[in-house]
Amino acid sequence: MALGFTLLYLGLMVMIPLSTVFLKTATMTWTAFWAAVSGPRALAAYRLSLGASLIAAAINVVFGLLVAWVLERYSFPGRRLIDAFVDLPFALPTAVAGIALATIYAKNGWVGRWLEPLGIQVAYTPLGVVVALTFIGLPFVVRTVQPVLTDLDPEVEEAAASLGAGRWQTFRRVILPELVPAATTGFVLAFARALGEYGSVIFIAGNMPMRSEITPLLIMIKLEQYDYAGATAIAMVFLIASFALLFLVNFLAWRRNRRLRAGEEAG
Amino acid sequence: MSGPKSIPSRALSEPRWVRFLLIGTALVFLGFFLFLPLVLVFHEAFKDGVAVYLAAIREPVALAAVRLTLLVAFIAVPINFLFGLAAAWAISKFRFRGKNMLITLIDLPFAVSPVISGVMFVLLFGAHGFFGPWLQSHDLRVIFAVPGIVLATMFVTSPMVARELIPLMQAQGSDEEEAALTLGASGWQTFFKVSLPKIRWGLLYGVVLCNARAMGEFGAVSVVSGHVRGLTNTMPLHIEILYNEYQFSAAFAVASLLALLALVTLAIKSAIEWRTGRR
Numbered sequence: 001m002a003l004g005f006t007l008l009y010l011g012l013m014v015m016i017p018l019s020t021v022f023l024k025t026a027t028m029t030w031t032a033f034w035a036a037v038s039g040p041r042a043l044a045a046y047r048l049s050l051g052a053s054l055i056a057a058a059i060n061v062v063f064g065l066l067v068a069w070v071l072e073r074y075s076f077p078g079r080r081l082i083d084a085f086v087d088l089p090f091a092l093p094t095a096v097a098g099i100a101l102a103t104i105y106a107k108n109g110w111v112g113r114w115l116e117p118l119g120i121q122v123a124y125t126p127l128g129v130v131v132a133l134t135f136i137g138l139p140f141v142v143r144t145v146q147p148v149l150t151d152l153d154p155e156v157e158e159a160a161a162s163l164g165a166g167r168w169q170t171f172r173r174v175i176l177p178e179l180v181p182a183a184t185t186g187f188v189l190a191f192a193r194a195l196g197e198y199g200s201v202i203f204i205a206g207n208m209p210m211r212s213e214i215t216p217l218l219i220m221i222k223l224e225q226y227d228y229a230g231a232t233a234i235a236m237v238f239l240i241a242s243f244a245l246l247f248l249v250n251f252l253a254w255r256r257n258r259r260l261r262a263g264e265e266a267g
Numbered sequence: 268m269s270g271p272k273s274i275p276s277r278a279l280s281e282p283r284w285v286r287f288l289l290i291g292t293a294l295v296f297l298g299f300f301l302f303l304p305l306v307l308v309f310h311e312a313f314k315d316g317v318a319v320y321l322a323a324i325r326e327p328v329a330l331a332a333v334r335l336t337l338l339v340a341f342i343a344v345p346i347n348f349l350f351g352l353a354a355a356w357a358i359s360k361f362r363f364r365g366k367n368m369l370i371t372l373i374d375l376p377f378a379v380s381p382v383i384s385g386v387m388f389v390l391l392f393g394a395h396g397f398f399g400p401w402l403q404s405h406d407l408r409v410i411f412a413v414p415g416i417v418l419a420t421m422f423v424t425s426p427m428v429a430r431e432l433i434p435l436m437q438a439q440g441s442d443e444e445e446a447a448l449t450l451g452a453s454g455w456q457t458f459f460k461v462s463l464p465k466i467r468w469g470l471l472y473g474v475v476l477c478n479a480r481a482m483g484e485f486g487a488v489s490v491v492s493g494h495v496r497g498l499t500n501t502m503p504l505h506i507e508i509l510y511n512e513y514q515f516s517a518a519f520a521v522a523s524l525l526a527l528l529a530l531v532t533l534a535i536k537s538a539i540e541w542r543t544g545r546r
Binding site: 095223 | 279280281282286289290292293294296297299300301302303304305307308311349350352353354356357360361363367369370371372373374375376377378379380381382383384386387388389390391393395396397418421422425476479482483484485486489490502503504506507510515518519522525526528529530532533534536537
């Protein structure tokens with residue numbers, strides 16, 4: 001019964017809605033589809049979405065590793081509170097994050113006013129998109145890396161040290177390789193989330209066609225102009241990319257589990 | 268104390284200045300990206316005084332948005348609670364082929380951009396959608412009306428409870444349930460007396476996250492809502508309208524309510540983690 005309900009619900013709530021995108025696309029001619037998904041405005045939107053998401057995910061790998069390390073390895077006042085706060089981007093509605101970031105980085109904002117004299121503009125530029133996407137992707141790498149750091153056997157580090165490795169060498173040669181699979185998963189998760197993000201971005205992006213217009217916004221605009229076919233075609237391209245990422249995440253998790261299990265059996 | 272073979276402590280942890288540097292960098296990064304936005308929301312909300320703040324929240328249109336947001340969560344969260352429970356139960360207690368496929372399918376809505384989630388329901392129920400003509404001939408409205416908002420929210424939040432429960436229930440296995448059944452308990456008795464107590468914290472956690480997402484969903488709801496003030500505006504959409512009309516204090520006042528919800532969500536989450544000793 002539980003399985004029946006699960007399948008029924010998934011069918012009604014997930015499969016049927018999803019299939020509409022494919023069915024709608026199927027009614028288009030190939031030339032119309034191609035024209036919709038490869039116009040210069042669409043290409044510019046893909047470029048921005050892909051580029052900004054990649055940069056934001058990369059920033060999150062570097063700082064995610066750092067934050068996870070600091071939270072797991074060092075003790076300092078407020079550590080537990082900060083640990084709890086890392087999930088804020090999951091809990092804070094994206095529209096709230098969006099207007100807050102736009103206000104902070106605007107010309108007269110708390111941060112924007114210090115960047116303005118340096119000639120750096122964040123709000124209403126592609127840089128603003130990166131800032132918003134960094135915010136919403138922040139918890140992913142921290143949360144995937146933390147458990148690995150906790151489970152890391154201290155004896156391995158001691159062994160490396162007793163064999164004469166310096167601290168930096170131990171980190172680079174012994175600890176870091178253990179963290180790479182988790183950090184990769186975190187990177188892909190943050191990237192996938194950033195790719196589809198809408199709410200936090202549109203307030204800070206400025207939304208200029210060809211310059212600071214992300215792909216989800218372009219879909220929205222096409223829809224508001226009643227260009228349903230055009231919106232669906234771009235959505236289709238985006239869905240395929242997202243599903244590829246989802247399968248990549250599941251594949252990475254499966255491979256990590258298999259390696260862990262192989263490790264347990266061998267040890 | 269230290270024999271010739273002992274490891275020098277500096278090889279096992281970082282020098283003091285490195286530690287301070289790392290902690291400092293991490294705190295500056297989190298300060299800019301987490302604390303600053305949160306503080307700003309409350310600062311801007313109360314900038315023009317408490318009277319302005321209360322007026323913005325007590326406005327009829329704002330109250331209508333709060334009511335609609337609560338209504339949507341009130342429908343979407345219980346349904347996804349049942350779905351999450353059923354899905355996690357089916358996956359952890361039974362053996363069948365295609366289980367990993369099913370887990371991927373449950374996760375699928377997470378991979379779909381919120382905007383595309385909204386587009387799907389427009390294609391289904393919109394005026395030019397698959398069921399559009401039928402709905403119109405029966406004088407029913409889904410898109411640009413409350414049912415569409417509920418459906419889009421349900422889709423977006425459907426994995427939240429299932430995702431928390433599946434790993435938990437898989438790790439627990441079904442030995443205790445089997446014991447209860449062998450001792451003569453009925454299926455429902457086993458569920459309420461044995462299974463449910465074991466997963467209650469995970470369940471609560473999933474529901475809290477699901478609720479936060481349901482109340483804060485923006486992209487999907489934005490596509491299907493039509494932005495009719497007082498009728499189809501949820502709180503996030505109301506915030507957008509106020510902000511675009513340069514009514515910043517009012518926008519941040521409503522936003523502060525959602526930020527408060529986020530803080531409560533984080534507090535409950537930490538309390539559960541502390542209770543279950545996950546950290």
